[in-house]
Every structure is written in structure tokens, then in C-alpha cells.
Amino acid sequence: KNEVEQSPQNLTAQEGEFITINCSYSVGISALHWLQQHPGGGIVSLFMLSSGKKKHGRLIATINIQEKHSSLHITASHPRDSAVYICAVGEKTSYDKVIFGPGTSLSVIP
Amino acid sequence: DAGVIQSPRHEVTEMGQEVTLRCKPISGHDYLFWYRQTMMRGLELLIYFNNNVPIDDSGMPEDRFSAKMPNASFSTLKIQPSEPRDSAVYFCASRSGAGEQFFGPGTRLTVL
Numbered sequence: 468k469n470e471v472e473q474s475p476q477n478l479t480a481q482e483g484e485f486i487t488i489n490c491s492y493s494v495g496i497s498a499l500h501w502l503q504q505h506p507g508g509g510i511v512s513l514f515m516l517s518s519g520k521k522k523h524g525r526l527i528a529t530i531n532i533q534e535k536h537s538s539l540h541i542t543a544s545h546p547r548d549s550a551v552y553i554c555a556v557g558e559k560t561s562y563d564k565v566i567f568g569p570g571t572s573l574s575v576i577p
Numbered sequence: 578d579a580g581v582i583q584s585p586r587h588e589v590t591e592m593g594q595e596v597t598l599r600c601k602p603i604s605g606h607d608y609l610f611w612y613r614q615t616m617m618r619g620l621e622l623l624i625y626f627n628n629n630v631p632i633d634d635s636g637m638p639e640d641r642f643s644a645k646m647p648n649a650s651f652s653t654l655k656i657q658p659s660e661p662r663d664s665a666v667y668f669c670a671s672r673s674g675a676g677e678q679f680f681g682p683g684t685r686l687t688v689l
Contacts, residue, residue: 500677500678508666508682508683508685509680509682509683510668510670510680510683511680512677512678512679512680515676515677553619553620555620561633562675563608563610563625563627563632563633564622564633565622566622567619567620567621568619569619570619
């Protein structure tokens with residue numbers, strides 16, 4: 468069983484739809500990260516959170532430490548949101564040792 | 578700042594050759610990470626440095642891989658000898674304190 472799992476693996480949405488990507492993990496963590504990887508390959512850090520909720524523009528990330536679950540929401544999706552979204556967790560015993568999920572490939576159609 | 582700089586962006590080499598990947602972190606960042614991304618295994622942490630000192634290299638696949646950080650503005654990841662299964666995209670990232678990581682554009686390595 469992978470330590471970090473994501474669902475769905477692939478997602479196709481119509482422009483304007485509300486999108487949710489889920490991440491569950493099985494290890495104790497110090498922090499959880501959401502990353503975005505564009506088709507060109509570049510990786511951008513979207514959020515780092517250890518509790519509660521964070522919002523940046525149309526993106527919202529939540530985490531439930533007790534349930535070991537996090538969600539990334541995209542409101543009013545746009546074709547430029549098309550990318551792979553990767554959940555990663557920093558181990559509780561070592562903040563810097565990050566374990567990555569397999570990623571969710573999102574395609575937003577105009 | 579120019580962000581994290583990696584070179585080369587693409588490298589094609591033959592099995593058995595030595596490969597050196599280079600990274601220049603963002604100025605002032607005290608952490609530097611090397612990652613590898615493959616279709617089969619996704620992103621994996623290889624090694625990371627704090628203030629130029631290697632802290633954890635448990636992700637380095639085998640002795641053929643080595644990494645150095647001779648100063649705060651430069652790091653190398655070397656593979657010697659290279660094998661086809663080393664083909665991947667190698668990312669370098671840097672960070673200041675406990676902040677977010679900034680990734681370089683990656684080096685796409687193909688070993689024939």
C-alpha cells in the first residue's frame with residue numbers, strides 16, 4: 468500500500484466546473500504540500516499546510532489531520548488549470564523527507 | 578531572482594558514461610533538494626543538503642550516484658557509470674528555512 472494516495476487518477480472537467488482532488492496518507496506528517504506540474508514539466512508549490520484550510524485565488528486546500536486526508540478544490544475551473552496535481556507529505560520525524568503521491572492529471576475542456 | 582537554475586536541460590548519453598547534473602539554488606536559500614521523476618515511480622527524493630551539508634542521502638539509489646554541494650550557490654549530482662534505468666527527469670529545488678520549495682526546470686536524462 469502506498470503511503471500517499473490520490474484520487475482520482477485522471478479527471479476531465481468542463482470549464483467553470485468545481486473540481487476536487489483528494490489525498491490520503493498513512494504516515495504521521497509534519498506538513499502536507501500540494502504541487503502543480505504543468506505539461507511542460509515545471510513544478511510549482513501551491514500550498515503547504517499542517518492544519519485547517521488555505522486559500523489562494525480560486526484554489527482552496529484543506530486538511531483533516533485526524534482522518535489523514537486532504538483535498539484540493541478548484542473553483543470556476545479554466546483550461547489553464549490543466550496540469551498534474553501532486554500531493555506530498557513531510558514525514559513527522561523528518562520535515563524535509565517528503566513522500567509524493569502519484570499525482571492527479573486534470574484536463575479542463577473549454 | 579532567476580529562480581533555481583539547472584543545467585543541462587536535456588542530456589542524452591550512452592550507457593557507461595559519466596553524467597553530471599548541475600544546480601544553482603536561489604540566493605539565500607539554505608536547503609537544497611535533488612529529486613528524480615519517472616513514469617513508474619513518480620517523484621522521489623534522492624538527497625538533500627542544509628547549509629551545504631548532506632543531511633539525508635537514503636534516497637540515492639546506489640553507489641553509482643553521488644551529490645556534492647561545494648558552496649551555497651552550486652550543487653552537482655553525478656552518475657557514474659550511467660545505465661538506461663537512470664533515464665528520468667531530475668529536479669533540483671531550494672528552500673529558505675521552513676518555507677515553500679522552489680523547483681528548477683529539471684534535467685531530462687536519457688541513457689541509451
